Amino acid sequence: MIATHWPQLGVLSNDNLIPAVERLVHATAKNPAIKYPQIGQSFHKFPSYLRRAAIVFATGQVSSYITRYRDWQSGHSRNRRDAQPPTLNADSGCYPALYKGQCFKLHGFEQVEIKVFTGTDWVWITMPIVSKRERHLVATNQMKSPSLIVNDRNCHLSVPFECHPEKVKGSGLVVAVDLGINTTATVSVVSRDGTVIHPEFIHPGRYIDFRDQRLRSVSKRAKKTMGKGGRLGKGFCKNTYRKCRNINQQIRHLVSKRITMIAQAYSADAIVFEDLKGWKPKGGKKRSNLKQRFHGWLKSLIVELTPRKWAEWGGKTVTVIAAYTSKLAYDGSGLVKRDKQNYALATFSSGKKYNCDLNGSYNIAARGWQKLDSRKDYEKRRA
Template sequence: MQVTSSYGVEIRKQNIPIRHTLRIYRSAVSYLIQVYKEAWGELSEISNAKKRFNEAEHLVHGTKKNQARYDFDLHFPKLPSYLRRSAIQHALGSVASYETRRELWKNGKLTGKPKITQENHAMPVFYRDVMYREAGETEDAAYLKLYDGHDWKWFRVRLLHTDMEYLRKHWTGKKASAPTLEKRHHKYFLRFSYTEEKNLSKTAVKAQTICSVDLGINTDAVCTIMRADGTVLGRRFISFPSDKDRLYRVLGRIRRFQRQHGAGQIHSRWAYAKRLNMELSRKVSGAITACAREYQADVIVFEYLKMQGKKTGSRKQRLHMWRKRDIQKLCEHQAHRSGIRVSRVSACNTSRLAYDGSGIVARNPENHSLCTFTAGKQYNCDLSAAYNIGARYFIRELIKPLPETERSSLEAKVPAVKRRTSCVYADLRLLSQELGSRYTA
């Protein structure tokens, strides 16, 4: 499969006309959006994307063989052809999206009448050789074709040394796509994308080693390395207490500031808290992937975590700041780069049921990470959940390909596997014993 990675290189502050270039590019996109909105009736009849793009370009760009219907070339003279085509592509996508949403709104499938905005936040793509040139393999610079208010000229742009060192260390010899300009935190970046061909693990289920992960709030993640017969090869508790403590201190300052001064002047503090939270997500996902690589796992198993609706209680802010989806998304990308697959199972009752099959656990009110089984045994609740997550994956993958008669026979011997939302680690052990006895017999 193809795995796409991207990295943003910061442009050092200097006297280059980036704002002029952005202004004229966004003005061109706004002009084209208005044009294609008027001409969408004839453009929508062209089903082929390439032919539609060519017809859209003929409407605004005149040549010896084509008379343009709109005076785009008069409003934006000397606009580079590649930049014009990038603007056309962006405007076509915006109008197509608007028309699709408008049809859904007309049919009652979408609430709220959609709007198309002329003031956009489009960013130009600097195509190689015509808009972007590399200064040298060892230089921390590049050449960009920018608009200085009068004409399009080449400008030498200095790039951040640490970013360039990272690209040289990890991506040397791999071809990057045309860089896209982006703006973050009042700084400009050139974002490069790299595409790799990776072969994901094709190990049979019975020979697989998985890393089942239970994401939490007190403990960031608990990883369990497991085989198909229920053998546990390793366990790891992942937690970054100093990072979480720093985040909670910032949230406390925000809470006190809002109580005294209101929420009107707190945007910068919230932005800082979000950056800390995102950095914590990157560290957690990296630690999970490192654990899976260390034990040569074939699959990383997560839960389907859906937390919709209003959050209440004393822990609602922690639940709101919990970036569970970002952790899974980052971990999935890193896992695919290492050839590891990612799978998900139902999260229902994974923490509520004891891994030994004894039933519902009782949470410790003083330490929420601990629980008490029915037999009186105390155990880590997150670790028990990680066992159950891995067991549900193997139960599903072992039973799913079996013929109906054999599956029914197994379910009769191990009735607990019929209902996937109540399966636990003990059920996997019973299922593994039953499958082993059948094959030996």
């Protein structure tokens, strides 16, 4: 309907567009003869705030479609001569906010009442809250109006929070994280004088095996499809790759959550990561799977998500230079040698054997303390 009347509606401002659309679909005492009465007949007693939210969403969809169609007509968005014109997708998911007292009533964090349309009337239904996260536990967080997300499988409430956390006071400890291939994340809680309070290896091996098993099946299917030569079609094994991406998302959430929990438990001054931006993997020996394993390295995903979660608790994250964090011994004895049979094992110049990832996390912690102290000195000089 909005697309049909777009020549008249598209030139209006946002303040004038919603009333103009309502005059077409909503009957009132001053406007009894509307052009599209079937909308009011299908949704009896349609709440005004939901109707206006639907109008704003539909207007955005039509405006986007018109813009893309004009670009296609002018040739700016045509990558090929046979490029098809864009289509208007009406089913793209509109989830308006539910206002407190009018659309939902929260009973603690165990049950919630939601006002829904049964086909004939709007009624209240009570639903249990099966699972929830930790944002409601922070006293300074302010809950906003949720949205009811509905898909083919289930429905859930998406509840945004406005976070104003208090800064972590700090207990003289940092959480240093070494991101590796053999072990997803090696975490060390280190004090200012170098005392290691808590080392931990985080490696969700079950999910990594699930992902690698699916990726191995792709290579087998590719060999059967191509044979000795040929090319793979567009979208080959796209569902398998989609599942692998989802598994990677699950792994990064698990690892980042555990790192944040460790930092929270020890009231860490900061979480320290290596700065690996722009780092590109190098292939190993011939017929080695090292390059393939590097492609499954989730360094960027974990570093991207962990600061967001830690910032909600009032903590800060710093990055340090990654050069020689694993090549140098944490005790200052010089370069280390990697074991050819077990690359995760390092041998110091003194003959001492140690886990290479733990050694790297200790060096990251030392550089983290150096960076934090230099920041404090700079702030003092400015003050």
